[in-house]
Every structure is written in C-alpha cells, then in structure tokens.
Amino acid sequence: MMRQAFSLLVLLVTLATAFAAPVQAQTAPPPTAPPTASQTAPQTARGSFWLQIEAQPNLAGAEERASAWQGLFSDVAGFSTGSGWYVITLGPYSEQQAADRIAELRSENLIPRDSFVSDGATYGAMFWPAGATAPLPLAPDLQATDPLAPAADTTEALTSEALTSEALTSEAGQPAPDMLTDTLPDTLTEILPDETPEEARASESLLTQTEREDLQRALMWFGFYDAKLDGSFGRGTRASMAAWQGAGGFEPTGILTTAQRAALLTTYRAEEQGFGFQTVTESEAGIEATLPLALVAFDHYEPPFVHFTARDGSETRILLLSQPGDEAALAGLYDTLQTLQIMPATGPRSLQGDSFTLRGESAGLVTEAFATTSRGMVKGWLISWNPDTTPNMDRAVSTLRASFRPIGDRALDPGLVPLTPAVKSGLLAGLEIKKPRLSRSGFYVDATGSVLTTAEAVAQCGRITLDGRTEATVAATDAANGLALLKPASPLAPPAFAAFAPGTPNTEIAVAGYSYGDMLPAPVLTYGRFAAAEGLDGGTALNRLDLAAREGDTGGPVLTASGAVAGILVPQPDKTRALPKGTAFAAPPAVLAALLQSGGVTPATAPEAAPLTPQDQIALGTAMTVLVSCWD
Known part of the structure; x- marks a missing residue:
C-alpha cells in the first residue's frame, strides 16, 4: 500500500507543479466538461504529447532499451514514473502530430501494437537522453501557443530523488503521519479535486462501456478490485475507488474525478506495457491464457509442458501444463511439481478434488502453479520469477489466473516429442527434480x-x-x-x-x-x-x-x-x-x-x-x- 501511495504522490506533485502558476488565470470548465489536455499535463510538457512505446521495471534495462530505440528514432526520451517503472517514449509532439505519428509507425510495424499517446502527466525525472534533466522542447513548427503559459517557471521543482521511500517513512519504520498531504503544495487542493462529486459523476456518465471496464481493470491491477469486469459501478466498484482515493490522499468519495481517472489509467498502462501482455492460444495444449510476452518467449514442447523461457534477462519462466488424465493424474502432478527444484518448499498449497494450487517462496525464487481436471484432461500453468529483478509479478500472476481457460477437446500429446535419456534418468520435462x-x-x-x-x-x-x-x-x-x-x-x-x-x-x-x-x-x-x-x-x-x-x-x-x-x-x-x-x-x-x-x-x-x-x-x-x- 505504501508503494501505491508513493506512486500517487509523485503523480500529484507533478500535476501540482504543472498547474501551480497558471491555475488562477484559467477559467474553470463547465461542470459536465472534463479538463482539456492542456489542463491536465505537467508544466514541463504543456502542449506536448508523447508516444509511449515501452516500459521497463529497472533503470539499467530501460537505458539499454532506450539506446536500442535511439538507433531507429532520433527523438527517444525516457522518464521515471512514481510506480517504480521507467517509460521509453518518442516526442515531444503536438496532439495532432502525436496522433498522426502513432498511426504512421503502427502501419509500418515499427513500434509495439500496445504503444499509446500520453500527455506525460505521470512522468517524473528524465533519464534519457543521458544527462537530460527536462523534456526537449517541441520543434518550432510543432510548438503550440499557449496564451495562459507563464513567461518562466518559478515553481520549485520536487525531484523523484526527494521523494524516496525514506522520505515517506518515519524513524520508527512506519509511514509518516499525513506525509501524503503535508508534502503537497497548498494549491494542490485547488487543482486535483478538479470536480465536485456531482461534477465527477456527470463526467463519469460520459464514459463508454470499454472505458468503464478499463477503470475496473486498473483498480484490479493495483489490488483494489477483485470482482467481475462488467463496467457496472456498483457498491463493490465504488468501495474500490474510495480505497484507491484514500491510498493516494484524496477524499474517498468513491467517485473518481477526471484527473483521478487519468492518473489511475496512465499509471496502470505504463506498468502493464512493461509486461507486454498478449493472449496466447496454444492449440496443441488446448489452452488459452494472457501471458507477459515482454518477459517470456515460447521455447519448446516437452509433454506435459509447453515451455516459455525468460527473455531480456527477466528471470521469469512459464509452463503451460496439459496431459490426459483424471483426478488421480491431477494428484500425481500435484506431488510431482513439489519435487522440482523450480518449486520452493515453503509456501501454501492445496489439493481439492478437481484442482490444486501451489505457491513456493525462497529468497531468490517465487513460483505459483494451478491445475484442474475436466473431461479426462488435466490442464494448468506454472510461473516462476526472481522477486528481486522483476517487481510486481503478482499482478502478472493475477492476469494469468484470470485469463486462463482450457479450450477444445485435446491435451498435449505425450508422443509430440521423444523423451530424451536425460529426462528418463532424472529430469522431468527438462526440469531438475529435487x-x-x-x-x-x-x-x-x-x-x-x-x-x-x-x-x-x-x-x-x-x-x-x-x-x-x-x-x-x-x-x-x-x-x-x-x-x-x-x-x-x-x-x-x-x-x-x-x-x-x-x-x-x-x-x-x-x-x-x-x-x-x-x-x-x-x-x-x-x-x-x-x-x-x-x-x-x-x-x-x-x-x-x-x-x-x-x-x-x-x-x-x-x-x-x-x-x-x-x-x-x-x-x-x-x-x-x-x-x-x-x-x-x-x-x-x-x-x-x-x-x-x-x-x-x-x-x-x-x-x-x-x-x-x-x-x-x-x-x-x-x-x-x-x-x-x-x-x-
């Protein structure tokens, strides 16, 4: 929860810095109109838009990827975010230029399909180009004229370094009282509660079904929501919204304002992009699931497993499990997985009739597995990762768990590939047995x-x-x-x-x-x-x-x-x-x-x-x- 609060604080300070100077000169929008892009973007990128093309969970990986993108594009920029991720962008552009540019690059397959246009509201310190401390200005032919912009920014900058976890923690090791609100500028309460609950509800009513489901999905990602993604904002969704607001120091009204919705979605998309989620339909195994393909890639079949191995040093591994069998076979698989080196001995585990769950945790390895049996087939998954190098993987596990489903009427054919002598003499499908x-x-x-x-x-x-x-x-x-x-x-x-x-x-x-x-x-x-x-x-x-x-x-x-x-x-x-x-x-x-x-x-x-x-x-x-x- 403290990590979530810290992420929101960085976002709030960024927004406060953007609006502190011009807020008094602006005219408030009508009650039913959401703020415009120029009203919600940070001051360092006012009138600027960015194509966010990638996110990485650590600085070293982000710098390496930014350097690789620099070989293709001349306008690569990188920013830290309050959630601990590092985003790689192209820009800055005007709003129209950004829309045209992303369409062009997508049509040429030069950027990932999940790239999107961002107003930079959640971007913190700039890490790329190396040595940069602020975003580059718009090119002259792209620069937007803002009659309300101040001649110079006199607001003292609050850097991400100043907002370390130590700064948010008391000497006793507990979150410092009122730290979220005490460190914010006085103008923040005038800026971020940009709508009354009535106004927020009115702007919320304009959301499409997809936009409403996206908000629930983002709340689920950050651990505030665990119900059905149906776009219906009932009692459960309202409670989740209030919990998210409370974690960020907002008034927990249960109705997100336009700025809060933007903050939630932008932070969510930045993190999600780093995982590269894609729905994989594995016809040989009869399984469909959403996998983090930025972290793993298909490697080989070795019944009863489909192996996805780590990519780009992620230290993440996924196995899809598929074999013919009934509850007895399921119980056998449950016992077998616990004999593998990949499954640490410590952690909760449960076998209940037609399904099981396993979780093992050690200093450098966390592994979770699930399997179920139906119609004479056993199907499931196993995911393992190093918690030190890949943060927030429990969110990827939640995505895998929610998306997994057996499909068709076939299981992985045991004769798809021959078992090697190494497998027969002490390896189970390439996995060392403890x-x-x-x-x-x-x-x-x-x-x-x-x-x-x-x-x-x-x-x-x-x-x-x-x-x-x-x-x-x-x-x-x-x-x-x-x-x-x-x-x-x-x-x-x-x-x-x-x-x-x-x-x-x-x-x-x-x-x-x-x-x-x-x-x-x-x-x-x-x-x-x-x-x-x-x-x-x-x-x-x-x-x-x-x-x-x-x-x-x-x-x-x-x-x-x-x-x-x-x-x-x-x-x-x-x-x-x-x-x-x-x-x-x-x-x-x-x-x-x-x-x-x-x-x-x-x-x-x-x-x-x-x-x-x-x-x-x-x-x-x-x-x-x-x-x-x-x-x-």
Missing part, C-alpha cells in the same frame, strides 16, 4: 501417524518428509540406541501401525524397507532369520539377525510370521569391523518402549496369532512402512 540428502525407512507406531526411524536418518536435516509429501518433525530421540520418533505436521490416518512382540530365535522374519531409497514407489520385503535375542557382545540392547539388508532398509520394521513387530532394523553398531555378509541388527521392543512413551506414544502389544499368508505379510509391511527423507 533430491533428498538421505532417504531411509521408518514405520507407523500409532493411529495418528507417529513414525519410528533411526537417528541417522534425520540428523541435521533442513526439513523431513514422510513418503515425500508430508512434513514431519523430530518429537523425541534416543541417542544411546540411535533412534528417533517423528510427528507429522498434521495428524495422519495410516492404514496400519505396529503392534509389538519379542522375536523368537531361529524363526523366520521379514524386514519391510525402502531398500533402494526413493527409486521405487513402495517398500521391499527382505526375508531372513531371527538369529539371537542378543548382540555380539551378549547385551540385550540389540537382537542379531541373519538378513541381507541394504542401507535403505534401516529404520524398517522387523516382522514376525504372525505380523508382530519384533524390533527396528538399525545400522551396524561397529563400523570399524567387516562382519560376515548377512549379519544385521535390530533394536527390540523393550528398548523402543521408553522412547515411544517419552514422545507420548503408548506402544501397542501384538496378540498371539497364527502365521500370516505371504500376501498378507507383504500387505501389512507395505501399509505400515514409510519413506523417511532428509532434505537440506
């Missing part, structure tokens, strides 16, 4: 989803996940025995959890575990024998197993023939010795009980039962075993 630092096994120990695992699996982790998607934290540890108890971020409803019973020597057992980490989608059962209820040193803190386990199995449950859990598989206690192949160890239920109880879990006791069938034992082990992943 990999955990370490993956081990664990198993559910209660009905709320508490998980028992080894301490090494969760040591020094930035974050911990269960089965790749559920966040978890360490609730209790047993350093002496190398164990850890995890709690999910929100309660789960596991399909099965452990019931404990001591193992019996010389009986068959099985360990359920993710032997190969996250390479397989489900745990593997490894069969062996319960060798002894003691370790190699004769102590009872460990049981010895005859089992060909792998590193990924550690943390998994040791299952008896009847399905009871006889312990947890732990790493070899003495790694300075090479033990015979097939020697493994487990911590027994008696050791586990103290840790579980310290973490608020009452271990369940397994009843005596008949042996399970092999299929039932596999199903039980699969249901209770969890992939525990440690992330940096």
Whole structure:
C-alpha cells in the first residue's frame, strides 16, 4: 500500500507543479466538461504529447532499451514514473502530430501494437537522453501557443530523488503521519479535486462501456478490485475507488474525478506495457491464457509442458501444463511439481478434488502453479520469477489466473516429442527434480501417524518428509540406541501401525524397507532369520539377525510370521569391523518402549496369532512402512 501511495504522490506533485502558476488565470470548465489536455499535463510538457512505446521495471534495462530505440528514432526520451517503472517514449509532439505519428509507425510495424499517446502527466525525472534533466522542447513548427503559459517557471521543482521511500517513512519504520498531504503544495487542493462529486459523476456518465471496464481493470491491477469486469459501478466498484482515493490522499468519495481517472489509467498502462501482455492460444495444449510476452518467449514442447523461457534477462519462466488424465493424474502432478527444484518448499498449497494450487517462496525464487481436471484432461500453468529483478509479478500472476481457460477437446500429446535419456534418468520435462540428502525407512507406531526411524536418518536435516509429501518433525530421540520418533505436521490416518512382540530365535522374519531409497514407489520385503535375542557382545540392547539388508532398509520394521513387530532394523553398531555378509541388527521392543512413551506414544502389544499368508505379510509391511527423507 505504501508503494501505491508513493506512486500517487509523485503523480500529484507533478500535476501540482504543472498547474501551480497558471491555475488562477484559467477559467474553470463547465461542470459536465472534463479538463482539456492542456489542463491536465505537467508544466514541463504543456502542449506536448508523447508516444509511449515501452516500459521497463529497472533503470539499467530501460537505458539499454532506450539506446536500442535511439538507433531507429532520433527523438527517444525516457522518464521515471512514481510506480517504480521507467517509460521509453518518442516526442515531444503536438496532439495532432502525436496522433498522426502513432498511426504512421503502427502501419509500418515499427513500434509495439500496445504503444499509446500520453500527455506525460505521470512522468517524473528524465533519464534519457543521458544527462537530460527536462523534456526537449517541441520543434518550432510543432510548438503550440499557449496564451495562459507563464513567461518562466518559478515553481520549485520536487525531484523523484526527494521523494524516496525514506522520505515517506518515519524513524520508527512506519509511514509518516499525513506525509501524503503535508508534502503537497497548498494549491494542490485547488487543482486535483478538479470536480465536485456531482461534477465527477456527470463526467463519469460520459464514459463508454470499454472505458468503464478499463477503470475496473486498473483498480484490479493495483489490488483494489477483485470482482467481475462488467463496467457496472456498483457498491463493490465504488468501495474500490474510495480505497484507491484514500491510498493516494484524496477524499474517498468513491467517485473518481477526471484527473483521478487519468492518473489511475496512465499509471496502470505504463506498468502493464512493461509486461507486454498478449493472449496466447496454444492449440496443441488446448489452452488459452494472457501471458507477459515482454518477459517470456515460447521455447519448446516437452509433454506435459509447453515451455516459455525468460527473455531480456527477466528471470521469469512459464509452463503451460496439459496431459490426459483424471483426478488421480491431477494428484500425481500435484506431488510431482513439489519435487522440482523450480518449486520452493515453503509456501501454501492445496489439493481439492478437481484442482490444486501451489505457491513456493525462497529468497531468490517465487513460483505459483494451478491445475484442474475436466473431461479426462488435466490442464494448468506454472510461473516462476526472481522477486528481486522483476517487481510486481503478482499482478502478472493475477492476469494469468484470470485469463486462463482450457479450450477444445485435446491435451498435449505425450508422443509430440521423444523423451530424451536425460529426462528418463532424472529430469522431468527438462526440469531438475529435487533430491533428498538421505532417504531411509521408518514405520507407523500409532493411529495418528507417529513414525519410528533411526537417528541417522534425520540428523541435521533442513526439513523431513514422510513418503515425500508430508512434513514431519523430530518429537523425541534416543541417542544411546540411535533412534528417533517423528510427528507429522498434521495428524495422519495410516492404514496400519505396529503392534509389538519379542522375536523368537531361529524363526523366520521379514524386514519391510525402502531398500533402494526413493527409486521405487513402495517398500521391499527382505526375508531372513531371527538369529539371537542378543548382540555380539551378549547385551540385550540389540537382537542379531541373519538378513541381507541394504542401507535403505534401516529404520524398517522387523516382522514376525504372525505380523508382530519384533524390533527396528538399525545400522551396524561397529563400523570399524567387516562382519560376515548377512549379519544385521535390530533394536527390540523393550528398548523402543521408553522412547515411544517419552514422545507420548503408548506402544501397542501384538496378540498371539497364527502365521500370516505371504500376501498378507507383504500387505501389512507395505501399509505400515514409510519413506523417511532428509532434505537440506
């Protein structure tokens, strides 16, 4: 909100400077007549008009683009705006000359189609030509005669440098009280409230349907309006107008005056132009959306994505998502996107039946994604950007979100391009998949989803996940025995959890575990024998197993023939010795009980039962075993 207020303040000071000298000599227009161009333009450009051809979000980019345009046109000028953007223009011209010039250049395709004529009302300090401090004068044959113009401008200039964010902030870091109104010239209240509410309503009544929708669109752009663009100025639109007025220090009447409408639209168009929005109809993917083509350009197809990569150093990337599928495919895509490097781990996310939304935020990357399923197809989008180099991208996201719609009856054909070996071996459509630092096994120990695992699996982790998607934290540890108890971020409803019973020597057992980490989608059962209820040193803190386990199995449950859990598989206690192949160890239920109880879990006791069938034992082990992943 402070940024919006600052933008408006720069605009107001510019307008005040323009009108301060001649205001008393002018005759007020009739109540129903909007001010003329000469009444609303800043003094430095009175009688002058500009062709605004481009806008850039930073000075370096604007200077580079202005230099490029200078090679084509001799009258390139650049100005800063109060909203933080930098506009590139041609001019100055008279009003008629500007109209003729823009028509000529458009017909020759020499300027972008969204270029427009501006009276310069929101232009601040001049940055181009290099070293310039004021707009060039009109050429003699174009100069307009203004009998009301003063012989010289004696108004002290307020530069954009004087209106820094620090100037608008108190020592406590909060917006300074009444700063918007206290810094304005005394004549401003005579100039900018150029119409009474009755007069403003009368001039508003002359607006076309398109002009009314444009005002709503501009209010939406700046975050004041979020309803339908219908041109109807009902209660919602009036409230949005009042909020915009209040943010700029105007009286919040809910009825924009002619000057306020001009200020709102000019600032909006300057920012919008910098994004280069165009409606893209992607027939292969069956998607239509408005994309910021000044920031991205189409690159290639790689199902299920249509790739739009960054242009001109924008650090912005857009993917259109399109594939055949139902709600199950949608859920799979939801999980998959969260494994990509392009999606930071921190941020809100939601999967609700036929659609999902994801947002990830980190210091140098923000990514947002949306997808929905209908008629056997999953379609959506993903946009990512660097918030430090591309400001106001949330406005571009809002535009993309509002304009996106599936079209036709086709999704991107998976056979449109062949999958390369690189994609198959660890890349998803050219996007790097995030990999955990370490993956081990664990198993559910209660009905709320508490998980028992080894301490090494969760040591020094930035974050911990269960089965790749559920966040978890360490609730209790047993350093002496190398164990850890995890709690999910929100309660789960596991399909099965452990019931404990001591193992019996010389009986068959099985360990359920993710032997190969996250390479397989489900745990593997490894069969062996319960060798002894003691370790190699004769102590009872460990049981010895005859089992060909792998590193990924550690943390998994040791299952008896009847399905009871006889312990947890732990790493070899003495790694300075090479033990015979097939020697493994487990911590027994008696050791586990103290840790579980310290973490608020009452271990369940397994009843005596008949042996399970092999299929039932596999199903039980699969249901209770969890992939525990440690992330940096």
